[in-house]
Amino acid sequence: MNAQYVAAIDQGTSSSRCLVFDLQGRIVSLSQKEHEQIFPRPGWVEHDPREILRNVIEVVHGALDTGGLDVRDLVAVGIANQRETTVVWDPHTGEPVHNAIVWQDTRTDALCRKLGAELGQDRFRDRCGLPLATYFSGPKVSWLLDSAPGLRQRAEEGDLLFGTMDSWLVWNLTGRHVTDVTNASRTMLMNLETLDWDDTLLDAIGVPRAMLPVIRPSSAIYGEAGESLGGVPIAAALGDQQAALFGQTCFSAGEAKCTYGTGSFLLLNTGSRPVLSGHGLLTTVGSKIGDEPATYALEGSIAVTGALVQWFRDKVGLIGSAPEVETLARTVDDNGGIYFVPAFSGLFAPHWRGDARGVIAGLTGYVTKGHLARAVLEATAWQTREVVDAMNADSGIEMTSLKADGGMTANNLLMQFLADVLGVPVVRPNVAETVSLGAAYAAGLAVGFWPDVESLRANWHKAAEWLPNMDQAERERGYRKWKKAVQRTLDWVDDDD
Amino acid sequence: MPKPIQSIERASAILRLLSGRTRRLSLAEVAGELGLPKGTVYGIMRTLLSVGFVEQDPESGKYRIGAALLHLGSSYLDGNELRTRALNWADWLAARTNESVRLGTLHDGQVLLVHHVFRPDNSPQVLEVGALLPMHATAMGKVLLAYHPYLTEELTNGRLPRFTSGTITDPKLLAIELEQVREQGWAASLEELMEGETSFAAPIRDRQGVAVGAIAISGPTERLCDDAQPRVELVSYVREGARTISRDLGAVPW
Numbered sequence: 001m002n003a004q005y006v007a008a009i010d011q012g013t014s015s016s017r018c019l020v021f022d023l024q025g026r027i028v029s030l031s032q033k034e035h036e037q038i039f040p041r042p043g044w045v046e047h048d049p050r051e052i053l054r055n056v057i058e059v060v061h062g063a064l065d066t067g068g069l070d071v072r073d074l075v076a077v078g079i080a081n082q083r084e085t086t087v088v089w090d091p092h093t094g095e096p097v098h099n100a101i102v103w104q105d106t107r108t109d110a111l112c113r114k115l116g117a118e119l120g121q122d123r124f125r126d127r128c129g130l131p132l133a134t135y136f137s138g139p140k141v142s143w144l145l146d147s148a149p150g151l152r153q154r155a156e157e158g159d160l161l162f163g164t165m166d167s168w169l170v171w172n173l174t175g176r177h178v179t180d181v182t183n184a185s186r187t188m189l190m191n192l193e194t195l196d197w198d199d200t201l202l203d204a205i206g207v208p209r210a211m212l213p214v215i216r217p218s219s220a221i222y223g224e225a226g227e228s229l230g231g232v233p234i235a236a237a238l239g240d241q242q243a244a245l246f247g248q249t250c251f252s253a254g255e256a257k258c259t260y261g262t263g264s265f266l267l268l269n270t271g272s273r274p275v276l277s278g279h280g281l282l283t284t285v286g287s288k289i290g291d292e293p294a295t296y297a298l299e300g301s302i303a304v305t306g307a308l309v310q311w312f313r314d315k316v317g318l319i320g321s322a323p324e325v326e327t328l329a330r331t332v333d334d335n336g337g338i339y340f341v342p343a344f345s346g347l348f349a350p351h352w353r354g355d356a357r358g359v360i361a362g363l364t365g366y367v368t369k370g371h372l373a374r375a376v377l378e379a380t381a382w383q384t385r386e387v388v389d390a391m392n393a394d395s396g397i398e399m400t401s402l403k404a405d406g407g408m409t410a411n412n413l414l415m416q417f418l419a420d421v422l423g424v425p426v427v428r429p430n431v432a433e434t435v436s437l438g439a440a441y442a443a444g445l446a447v448g449f450w451p452d453v454e455s456l457r458a459n460w461h462k463a464a465e466w467l468p469n470m471d472q473a474e475r476e477r478g479y480r481k482w483k484k485a486v487q488r489t490l491d492w493v494d495d496d497d
Numbered sequence: 498m499p500k501p502i503q504s505i506e507r508a509s510a511i512l513r514l515l516s517g518r519t520r521r522l523s524l525a526e527v528a529g530e531l532g533l534p535k536g537t538v539y540g541i542m543r544t545l546l547s548v549g550f551v552e553q554d555p556e557s558g559k560y561r562i563g564a565a566l567l568h569l570g571s572s573y574l575d576g577n578e579l580r581t582r583a584l585n586w587a588d589w590l591a592a593r594t595n596e597s598v599r600l601g602t603l604h605d606g607q608v609l610l611v612h613h614v615f616r617p618d619n620s621p622q623v624l625e626v627g628a629l630l631p632m633h634a635t636a637m638g639k640v641l642l643a644y645h646p647y648l649t650e651e652l653t654n655g656r657l658p659r660f661t662s663g664t665i666t667d668p669k670l671l672a673i674e675l676e677q678v679r680e681q682g683w684a685a686s687l688e689e690l691m692e693g694e695t696s697f698a699a700p701i702r703d704r705q706g707v708a709v710g711a712i713a714i715s716g717p718t719e720r721l722c723d724d725a726q727p728r729v730e731l732v733s734y735v736r737e738g739a740r741t742i743s744r745d746l747g748a749v750p751w
Contacts, residue, residue, distance in 0.1 A: 030585065322581070462615055462617075463615050464615060
């Protein structure tokens with residue numbers, strides 16, 4: 001049988017998924033499996049890399065089985081992964097020396113503050129485009145190497161390897177120790193201009209060069225998978241948000257998307273030059289296709305959006321499933337005057353405040369669970385508004401519509417409210433699974449399944465559009481209240497916490 | 498996994514049956530539709546009454562869903578849940594057929610649109626989620642009627658309004674058509690709501706096999722039909738989409 005499909009592995013924060021796509025970019029089949037979230041202490045989040053590897057192989061076979069396909073029907077596999085999550089393993093045994101430290105984990109807060117010292121959190125921004133924050137991999141690696149005796153020395157001698165999730169998977173599937181340039185751009189260890197590891201950053205943060213993977217393009221054949229995946233070429237890797245930007249076919253400067261999942265991530269393609277932010281955004285690599293020049297992006301990262309709905313479901317228990325938050329929210333007409341700022345692990349863009357913790361502001365005896373549900377949803381929209389304002393200021397271009405994707409686009413109330421508070425139309429593409437689609441596109445380009453990026457644009461179709469329907473005064477009043485609520489989250493964490 | 502508890506399964510079936518109705522049902526009607534002995538249904542119904550999940554009309558003795566159950570969050574037929582679970586496959590259906598896709602559930606004797614995917618041609622279209630459509634003139638409505646026979650009786654006791662020259666307004670003809678829908682597992686509306694517009698729908702079933710909703714494609718008759726006959730490949734996509742979503746509804750929520 002002729003190979004005629006591309007598979008995408010989406011190794012996400014809460015689950016691993018595999019989607020199979022056809023030449024038109026349409027979903028053929030899907031399989032997914034959740035993995036355990038390990039919380040050793042408040043603020044710490046870990047995953048078991050071995051569980052993730054097992055799940056990834058299982059979901060690829062699951063998706064093939066569901067679609068009645070064989071691994072020989074695949075021309076290539078692409079990987080999109082949760083970014084920054086840090087794995088360190090022993091190449092001789094293949095065993096991780098520690099659980100993966102997840103991007104949400106805040107254990108490096110003190111280390112980041114120490115690294116910033118009097119120079120502040122923007123100390124490395126001109127080199128790597130990122131502020132010093134617990135989010136990024138470099139400080140996580142450094143913490144890990146100091147967490148047990150002997151680790152740092154083994155790393156210096158090349159007896160330990162570091163990788164983000166893409167690297168861990170590709171090493172296990174093909175035996176090559178590589179990472180892609182978009183994942184590397186999230187480590188704080190890569191220089192944005194040279195697209196190579198930067199000795200100044202490595203020395204300052206304390207990560208030995210000997211343990212680092214080779215940085216490769218996002219779309220390139222890294223190697224052939226071993227027996228577990230029947231020798232199929234592994235031909236792409238991108239950080240999940242960069243993959244979504246690619247899957248939304250935002251190939252030109254000025255095109256932007258926002259993906260609504262556990263967290264939410266607004267990325268704007270800025271073309272072949274990195275744009276440094278003056279408003280709390282990240283400068284990152286968008287993609288690099290083979291030998292072509294890299295494409296850069298500005299990113300507004302929001303740590304907690306869908307995660308707030310999950311928390312509301314699992315920890316508060318007022319709803320039985322995530323979609324029911326909309327049902328509960330529709331039992332009332334407004335938020336009853338409350339604003340929920342979910343600074344569970346500090347605030348990301350545009351604030352970057354690790355010392356912030358969540359608040360529900362404006363509580364009165366009038367407030368019901370319906371108002372709470374509404375505030376939970378509105379939090380996602382207001383956080384997007386803050387990032388859009390920063391994006392407009394940095395790029396000097398007013399956003400005229402927002403391409404949204406991800407699981408939360410199924411929430412109609414949220415999408416309408418988002419259009420209302422942004423004051424611009426919000427559109428959803430036909431394939432909401434843009435993370436997977438982007439990885440599939442990049443892998444398909446590497447093996448010639450698609451000739452060029454322009455051929456992919458024809459696959460993008462509008463599936464829904466929400467138009468703003470809120471008057472300006474109400475929008476600005478709500479935004480003012482939101483900003484006041486944000487102020488109340490700051491400076492909560494003390495040194496002795 | 499331990500064996501399912503039969504009485505809870507039966508109680509759930511009773512609640513699902515009552516939830517799809519706008520009028521109260523008698524004990525005999527519930528027993529008849531579920532194919533259970535009246536005595537069995539009576540015992541379960543007394544328990545459901547005592548916990549407030551059903552209510553009984555003091556005069557007629559007939560039953561309906563109780564307020565206590567509604568306050569649980571209406572999750573048993575939650576349109577938002579259905580939309581979320583169907584999102585990928587509704588997109589898939591629109592991409593395969595190049596037509597717009599809609600998902601509907603029963604709501605007060607009408608079809609409530611819980612999801613809408615635009616026709617994938619980037620033409621201007623308006624989101625119709627929340628709109629109510631007549632049951633007898635739409636493919637989704639016919640599917641939902643076909644799997645909820647008591648509702649048909651209720652609906653056809655009143656007048657069936659005419660929208661086009663093709664609208665079925667005779668209850669007897671509608672009953673014959675619904676019988677056919679049950680047999681073939683899908684329904685069509687051939688210009689019965691709007692001139693020039695055709696739609697095909699198939700049922701979305703939950704783990705118990707109850708039709709909790711319907712999924713449909715709609716478009717101009719010349720694209721959906723050949724010589725006034727539904728195009729077979731389009732109908733099979735609709736049915737495949739409905740089956741896939743149904744299978745997912747039996748799965749663990751995300």
